[in-house]
Amino acid sequence: MSGCSPQEAAVRSGSTAATAGRGKPERSGEQRGRENREAQQQSSLPGQNRGATGWDVNISMSVKAFELVPAVEREQLMGEKVRIGIECIECCGQHLYVGTNDCFIHHFLLEERSTKGRLTYSSQKLLQKFLGLKKPVAELKAASALERLIILCDGTVSLVDMVTLEPVPFGGAKVKNVIAFCVNENPVTADPFCVEMAVVSARRRAVQIFTVHEDRVQMLKEVTTPEQPCALSVDGYFLCLALPTQYMILNYSSGASQDLFPYDSEERKPIVKRIGREEFLLAAPGGLGMFANAEGISQRAPVSWSESVIGAAVCFPYVVALDEGFVTVHSMLDQQLKQTLSFREGHILQNFEGKVVVSSTKAVYVLVPLPLEQQIQDLLAGHRVEEALTLAEGAQRNIPKDKFQILHKRILQQAGFIQFGQLQFSEAKEHFRKGQLDVRELISLYPLLLPASSSFTRCHPPLHEFADLYHLAQGDQEKVQRCKRFLISYLREVRSSESTNGFREDVDTALLKLYAESGHDSLLDLLASNNACLLADSAPWLEKHHRYFALGLLYHYNSQDALALQLWVRVVNGDLQDSTRADLFEYVVDFLSYCSNLDLVWKYAEWALQRDQKIGVQIFTKRPVSKEQTAQLNPDEVVKYLEKHHQALVLYLEHLVLENKVQKEKYHTQLAVLYADRVLGLLTRPAATEEQLCSARRKLQHLLRESDLYRVQLLLGKLQDSELLLTERATLHGKLEEHDKALNILVHQLKNCRAAEDYCTWASQDQDQAYRQRLFHQLLSVYLDPDVPGGTQTVEAVDLLNRYSDIFDSAQVLELVPEAWSLTLLRPFLCGALRASVHARRTAQVALALAQAENMQLQHDRLKYRGGPVFMSEKRGCQLCHNTFREPDFVCLPGGTPVHTHCATQRLRDSPTKRSQLDHGHTCNHT
């Protein structure tokens, strides 16, 4: 072997770092040395030597994209003859043709076998044929439709039969002095039994286009080129040529050309390969593999080969190249070197209809691509997520759509798990989302989160290498916590995005468990909202984490209020510890007030009332009015029940009477009696403060005044003896319309004129003016009554008159007033009375005048409408029936037209819309 020192080889087999090394010549020797060692280690991986062939075929690289499989071995070709070597190869289906330097063509049948998932080839020599010259066979190309093999040997193109290898005489042009030829794989002629061929001749600066038929070769066209081409490729009308100093594209139909880039073909053998429609792969300076399309534009980034590259081919998505020591595999997707296979004395590398064949001068190999899925799995196994995805996505168009989707999803999911394992959560999430991961795959990583009843089993083959979270975290608690936080956020998103279809139970239960375990506040939100948490699985978990309040919510959500209450009551009582809610008691009361199960309400009411009557009674008072009869509490029952709980009873009755305004004598009386008892009680208790008493009396007074339903006599009986509760007694008398008694109490016993006046106002508030007047006169007469101890209360009487001057009947008052009173004393009253009287008179006068004016106006209108007299005679005809009038009665239509009475009636009946008009017309007698 030549040219490739072990050092170079080692550098090249590294990954990108080694590639970089080539670009930076200033690297130190030490660095190089290190790379060498690494590379050597890599290249001595076990089990990859194919010693049998005698070739040191070594696979060392990041991806195993291809495998070198021997096809034709040395012995089959040349036996012991050492000087014989392979010159060219053609492979067409199962037929492999090898041209040698001793002018032989060997024909092999190449059979593909798959043993244990590995592809092997066995070749069987069918024929060998000597072409009769002492020149090597330069090129071979099969034209299978014609069953011909096109041969280039000694500068001449000839045809042989594909099967017999016998020469076929052909007419037409002789094709001589040929340097190179190539067949157009995208021919412009539509004839299937004809092959297009572009030929470079040694004698002319031109390319000639021929068509090859079964027995005839014809020249179609000749295009001149600026220089003598040395290699070429063709696609449609486009020739891609390697000239001595540059590459160019030439359209042989239009003659248009496009320079590509300079290249010194003296220095390096040029490479021109058609790789697809109007796209070529070229060897560029600096060992680059450049892509160029027919317009001369590069649409893919170049790949970096070595300077000594001999052959190249595209096997999507890879570019495979051969140099003196290696077969290199670059990805077209990311330009990266993916695999290097050691291959000495390489000579030919060519793609035959998707089959990449490599050969040395002595033996032939097939470069078998590994299944895409396996390549991807290898990449994933090396945690090379991006590359795996690029590879999969790049291969999209080569795979059926549905198959691709399944594959792609799976890779995305695997990628997600790899990133998850590296705690790259946002990337992982994105891949899970794109890969539509069954969220349970992720949940199942966390021990115990999936409900026991879940039917889930992990996908097979597994999407990741982790047994569970603890395996993943390797005992690092911090990691575990971060993973848990991630799962919480992920599940929350999943819940809100509706992608949980079908397994909401699993998701919600897992989320509940995570929340419970971490003391997350959202636990309560989860349970309070619509959820699918499984009771059987969640309850023990919540219990384990002492989340009793939450557990109660869960019971409630599952309609097991009895259990919920039982639990909460134990927490309130301190039997269980859960500090979630400091106001749990209030919560339970509130819960009971809404609880529709009345048995439960009654069951826990006693407990609540014993704990706190004031709060406990809210069970009854806060109860919403529901339409369901079954959920309604009967107030009578409640009242009866509350008898033992005095405070609660008062609150409940207040709720009924004052808030709900229940109009039931029983409640009103009971409340009034309770109030009265309380007041009386306070009166007898010396320790009672003024404030307590006042507040108690205010309540009592208020009720007595405002309610009309309680039994007055009963209360009067209760309060009769109290000398202190005068206001209350007056009110009660007032309710009985015993105003004199009431006023007497107020004026003479209570001696509170203000109260007396207020009483009058209150007692007459829903009555008419006269009633009120009577009441005030009554008060006045009480003041003026000389027959009471203390005699007439002049000052109060005067004040009353002056203040309420407009209520009193002045005339009556003047009669009552004692003679002795001075005028000034009553001045405000008299002024008021006088002014009121004058005002009344004047108002009446104005009203009278207005009424008269209106009357006048109406009279005027009436006269105007009546108009002049209507003359009537027997000759006159009715407008409606056109008969004459026989009777003196008629009706005038608006406008004064007389018609018969019966005609008018008729018309009125026929057209109801006209009714109003007719009404305005007025009946009158003939004058």
Add this chain to the structure above:
Amino acid sequence: MKKPDVKVAILGDMNVGKTSLLHRYTERKFKDTISTVGGAFYLKQWGPYNISIWDTAGREQFHGLGSMYCRGAAAIMLIYDVTNWQSYVELENRFLSLTDTANADCIFVIVGNKADLTDSQAHVPEAQSEPGAEPGTESEPEASPTCLPPPASPLLLHRQVNREDAMALYGRVLRYKGLEENACLPADRTCFETSAKTGYNVDGLFETVFDMVLPSILKKKSDGENSTVDLEIPRTDKKSKAGCCS
């Protein structure tokens, strides 16, 4: 593979920071680059369009490929290193002629990179609008031992190329192309100073260029539409003409 709608090429001597600029823009990071082999490209989604950005190799060895990369380009970024006068000179000497294959209406921008080495103001990246910009990447340690000065008190180098030089070069580029100066974008809009290291003005540069090539995309699209005859849709324009005459 998505087909690019328009092409932008980055030219300049080796080591001026072409790869770093593209990397900073696309990955929002500054890391040690390896010398670009041959060329590389990146596809950027800009609104509804795909823009291919070609990073070229500045090395002499790959020089011949430059005109391939420029073929059909709608914009070309000429990059120099503000601390290196030679890199500026090379733009005119070696790279300008490569642009002959670019579109006739190609837009040119002149970019002085490594501004962080001469200006402390270029140490603060302009408001990184992208939320994806990860914190901490700014301070990514440089493997190269040449970057010793701590960011707190940077040792500033003397700049060798001024903005005026860049604007003058722009004028000469237009003259080389035979373009009327007042028919083109003004020099103050096409000359940039950036730092791939700190991110200074990098987004600004690329986004400005993308906006500048939008008309070119639209033109290409409408040209493309006109050149395709759609047999399904009747030629309405003809019809309407006939209707008008009859």
